[in-house]
Structure formats: C-alpha cells, structure tokens
Amino acid sequence: MNHPAINSDRLWSEIMESSQFGQAAGGGITRRALTEPDVQARNWLIEKMRQAGLEVRIDDAMNVIGTLKAKSPRSKKAGAMGSHFDTVPNGGRFDGILGVLAALECARTFNEHGIDLPWDLEVISFCDEEAGYNAGTIGSRAMMGLLQDGEIYLSKGKEGPTFADNLKRLGKDPENIYRAKRDPSDLVFFLELHIEQGRVLENAEKQIGVVTAIVGIYRYVVTVRGEAAHAGTTPMHLRQDALVEAAPMFTMLPAWVVERNPDMVGTIGQVKVEPGATNVVPGECTFIVELRSQLPEDMQAVRDRLFEYCSKRSGWDVKKIYEKDSVQLSAPMIDIISAAAGEGKLNWMAMPSGAGHDAQTLAPSVPTGMIFVPCRGGISHSPREWIEPQNAADGCQVLFNTVQAIAEKKSITMW
Ligand SMILES: [Zn+2]
Structure with a gap:
C-alpha cells in the first residue's frame, strides 16, 4: 500500500512547543490534570486541532475529542487514536503527549491528502491518566463507564482539591461526569502510540514495539x-x-x-x-x-x-x-500494526507493556492496539525523558499506516 508521509518536522516542533506548559523548577514538566498549566495546554491543543480541520468537543470528564469528519461515511462509528496530555510532577515531554500529537498529525495528514475514510476519525486527549488525584485514567474510565462511585471526590494524601473540586472550578458539574460514557460499539478501534518507558526496545535495537498485552x-x-x-x-x-x-x-x-x-x-x-x-x-x-x-x-x-x-x-x-487485571490487546490489530511496521522497513518486536495506559481501559470493549517507540535509557517520569525525532516520526508513521490499513479492509466489522 502506498502511504503518504506524515510531516515529521511539524510533529517534532509541536511536541517541543507543548513542553512550555507547566515547566517545573526541576527542569521537567508538572501538568496535573485540570490545573492551570493543563488548561493552557488544552487550549493550545484545541486551537491546533481546529487549525487541522477537526471539530472539537470537550466531554463531561474533560476529555478533549477532535474529530475529522468523514466526507461520505459508510458507518456511524468512529475510529479513535490518542493518549493523555497530563504529566506526573516534574515529568517528561513525551509520556502521553507523543500519542496525542502523533494522532493529530495523522488526522491532519489524512485531511491534507484528501483521503476519504469510511468513518469519522477521532483524536482523543484523555484527562488525568497520571493519577493526579486518586487512581488515574479518570477520563478513559469515564468514557467506558468504569468510574467507581464517589472516586472523583477522593484526593491523594487526603488533602488538596479533588478532581470534583477542580471540575467545579472549571465550570463543570462533577455529577455530569457519568455522561461522558459512550457505547463502546460506537468505536471501530482505538490506537495509542506511547514511549516504551523501559529499555527493552533499546536493548534489542528495535524501532517499534507492538504491544500484545498490558500488565x-x-x-x-x-x-x-x-x-x-x-x-x-x-x-x-x-x-x-x-x-x-x-x-x-x-x-x-x-x-x-x-x-x-x-x-x-x-x-x-x-x-x-x-x-x-x-x-x-x-x-x-x-x-x-x-x-x-x-x-x-x-x-x-x-x-x-x-x-x-x-x-x-x-x-x-x-x-x-x-x-x-491485565488485558490482551486485539489480535487482528497486532497483525495490522506489525504489518504496518514491516512495510515501513522498521525493526519491530512484539512485547507486553509493564506500565498502565488509557488503552488498557478501552481494550476489554473496543478493538485496541498499542505502538511503542524506544526512549533513551528507558527513562520516563523524569525531566531526562527523551526520544529522538526519528522515533517520533517512526511511531507516527506506523500509526498512520495502521489507520489507513484498517480503512482499506473490506469489512470494518471484522472484529
Ligand atoms: Zn503515559
């Protein structure tokens, strides 16, 4: 299959630009969900999405969803890609951010090349993946209807504002968070590109990890x-x-x-x-x-x-x-991602993920795939977290090729 190339320079410069929001004294980024730096970053992201031709909405769990509308949709369902934009205290520039901005770059490339997809394509930036308040993956769990009763009223260390407090501060009614729930069958697939946060790929000298399961x-x-x-x-x-x-x-x-x-x-x-x-x-x-x-x-x-x-x-x-419990990722999706990596002449390997991700929340009910790229020394959740521009470009291109390959399948209900 002939795939248009994503714009790797644009992707890299946006990743660097996004690191201005929440710069911490320790040299990293502190962007806890729903705090001021997170609000600034999400406004920046929303603007980028609009410039890319996406329709943007913010759901009741403060997930940002940008949609590239299909011109002649063959299905009411949507394909989705994304990750999270919040960070741990004094965290890195790539954890989560890469997955969101690469998804945006893919949607933009589809749009610029006038490629007509059979379904709407969503770019999702999930809210509070990093347990800024209590248990983490709040946004993706709200979307899948998996929030536990009252958990948004709990705070880490019994002090400080809760997720609910900050929702209120931003003008949202916390009780409405349950309205963020969607029918999982409305999504054809979910794909998340993420840095590995370990050193398996680097040690094996592989450019791409195709995730088989999340611990x-x-x-x-x-x-x-x-x-x-x-x-x-x-x-x-x-x-x-x-x-x-x-x-x-x-x-x-x-x-x-x-x-x-x-x-x-x-x-x-x-x-x-x-x-x-x-x-x-x-x-x-x-x-x-x-x-x-x-x-x-x-x-x-x-x-x-x-x-x-x-x-x-x-x-x-x-x-x-x-x-x-651990979740297995979709077997057909693993095949498509592996093929997409191989097609791009990239060295890839199948591997489990030792870290939790938003993909874990979606995987039990939506065909889900995950793509890893190596990060230097396996270091993450640190100001020293780093990837090379080529890693970002490779991961983004595999994401793009995977979405295009799914779109070319005769039946989108193969799963
Ligand atoms: Zn992450």
Missing part, C-alpha cells in the same frame, strides 16, 4: 501501629517501634514475588512514618504494596500471602486500593 496492577495500603515515644528516654526493650515491626516486609515481599514468578514484579515504593521526627520512636508506619503481572493468579497468590501475614500480627491492617 495488571494490584495495590494495597498496609498500616502498622506501634506506640510513639521519646527516643531518648524510652529504653529499647519497652518500645513498640512501628517501623521496626514493619521492616521485615520490605525484603519479604520482593522475595515472595520472585518465588512465585520471576516475571512478575512487586514494589514497596512509598513508606510513611508517623510522627516522622528524629527524636520520636515511630508510632505508625504506612506503606503501599504494588504488584504487577500478566497473570492474575500470580498477583492473587502474593496478595493472599500478604493478607494472611497481616491478619496474624497485632497492629497490622491491610486494605485494597485497587486491583486491575
């Missing part, structure tokens, strides 16, 4: 209670030091994980000690346990072990934050 993530909060006491006057044998009581778990959990399956991962990445002073024996220790695997049974096994351990010890309490 599941289970998270729990464990609280260990002891007794706060004066660090100078309380003898060792009279202490109930919550941190010391909790400490064995920090090495035990990784051991349980490896024992169960060397391919799964488990992390305790957040530990809080109360009252948290040099001269006070810790009275309470709270930590988050995170498990990731493609196999739910592995995560369940480690979870059960954790719960059993906690139940047998006094002062220990464990609560589920959430459990999200």
Whole structure:
C-alpha cells in the first residue's frame, strides 16, 4: 500500500512547543490534570486541532475529542487514536503527549491528502491518566463507564482539591461526569502510540514495539501501629517501634514475588512514618504494596500471602486500593500494526507493556492496539525523558499506516 508521509518536522516542533506548559523548577514538566498549566495546554491543543480541520468537543470528564469528519461515511462509528496530555510532577515531554500529537498529525495528514475514510476519525486527549488525584485514567474510565462511585471526590494524601473540586472550578458539574460514557460499539478501534518507558526496545535495537498485552496492577495500603515515644528516654526493650515491626516486609515481599514468578514484579515504593521526627520512636508506619503481572493468579497468590501475614500480627491492617487485571490487546490489530511496521522497513518486536495506559481501559470493549517507540535509557517520569525525532516520526508513521490499513479492509466489522 502506498502511504503518504506524515510531516515529521511539524510533529517534532509541536511536541517541543507543548513542553512550555507547566515547566517545573526541576527542569521537567508538572501538568496535573485540570490545573492551570493543563488548561493552557488544552487550549493550545484545541486551537491546533481546529487549525487541522477537526471539530472539537470537550466531554463531561474533560476529555478533549477532535474529530475529522468523514466526507461520505459508510458507518456511524468512529475510529479513535490518542493518549493523555497530563504529566506526573516534574515529568517528561513525551509520556502521553507523543500519542496525542502523533494522532493529530495523522488526522491532519489524512485531511491534507484528501483521503476519504469510511468513518469519522477521532483524536482523543484523555484527562488525568497520571493519577493526579486518586487512581488515574479518570477520563478513559469515564468514557467506558468504569468510574467507581464517589472516586472523583477522593484526593491523594487526603488533602488538596479533588478532581470534583477542580471540575467545579472549571465550570463543570462533577455529577455530569457519568455522561461522558459512550457505547463502546460506537468505536471501530482505538490506537495509542506511547514511549516504551523501559529499555527493552533499546536493548534489542528495535524501532517499534507492538504491544500484545498490558500488565495488571494490584495495590494495597498496609498500616502498622506501634506506640510513639521519646527516643531518648524510652529504653529499647519497652518500645513498640512501628517501623521496626514493619521492616521485615520490605525484603519479604520482593522475595515472595520472585518465588512465585520471576516475571512478575512487586514494589514497596512509598513508606510513611508517623510522627516522622528524629527524636520520636515511630508510632505508625504506612506503606503501599504494588504488584504487577500478566497473570492474575500470580498477583492473587502474593496478595493472599500478604493478607494472611497481616491478619496474624497485632497492629497490622491491610486494605485494597485497587486491583486491575491485565488485558490482551486485539489480535487482528497486532497483525495490522506489525504489518504496518514491516512495510515501513522498521525493526519491530512484539512485547507486553509493564506500565498502565488509557488503552488498557478501552481494550476489554473496543478493538485496541498499542505502538511503542524506544526512549533513551528507558527513562520516563523524569525531566531526562527523551526520544529522538526519528522515533517520533517512526511511531507516527506506523500509526498512520495502521489507520489507513484498517480503512482499506473490506469489512470494518471484522472484529
Ligand atoms: Zn503515559
């Protein structure tokens, strides 16, 4: 198939331009969803979409949706591409942004070349993928009707504005967020281009990763209670030091994980000690346990072990934050993306994603594909996150070729 080339210079300059919104003191970007930098960035994006000839709407979950209308549609459904525009604190220029701006570049290329698609083509910038408030992927879950009751009223660390507070500030009624739900069968497909955020592609010297599955993530909060006491006057044998009581778990959990399956991962990445002073024996220790695997049974096994351990010890309490199982991406979509990469003479490999993405939310109900490009040293969620312009161009061209290949299929209901 003959594919027009996307404009790689334009894509790159837009990626660089978008990094002006939310520049952080640490050299990265802090663009939490619904904050001022996010509002500025979305206004910029909306303007770009309009200039590209897209019709733009913002749904009740603050997802930005730009649509390239089909001139003679053969279906009422729409094809969709996208990712997210929010970042973690002091994050990078590419995580999420690449997927949105590459989708925009693809839509613009279709428009400029007058290629008539059988369905409307949407460019979606999902709101709050990065857990700026609570659990993340708020926008994509709202669209798929997967929000949990009341979760937009919760805030990270029990303080600061909630997602609902900021919706109100921006003139949206939080209760309307449920109206962002769409019928999944209205979408022919969803495609997300993203940086890998790991070093598998770089190590294998591949230009494209075709994602086969996205790992599941289970998270729990464990609280260990002891007794706060004066660090100078309380003898060792009279202490109930919550941190010391909790400490064995920090090495035990990784051991349980490896024992169960060397391919799964488990992390305790957040530990809080109360009252948290040099001269006070810790009275309470709270930590988050995170498990990731493609196999739910592995995560369940480690979870059960954790719960059993906690139940047998006094002062220990464990609560589920959430459990999200892995999802397989659409097999026909994997074939089409691989073919598109091969056609472009790019070295590609099939691989699972160890990070969660908006694609994960859509995959159970919409034929979904995901394309990875390498990022330098696998570094992400950091000011040092970097890709080469060629990586952006390759990923965007594969995205474009994939959409065109789907459009050329005789039957768009093949799935
Ligand atoms: Zn991302």
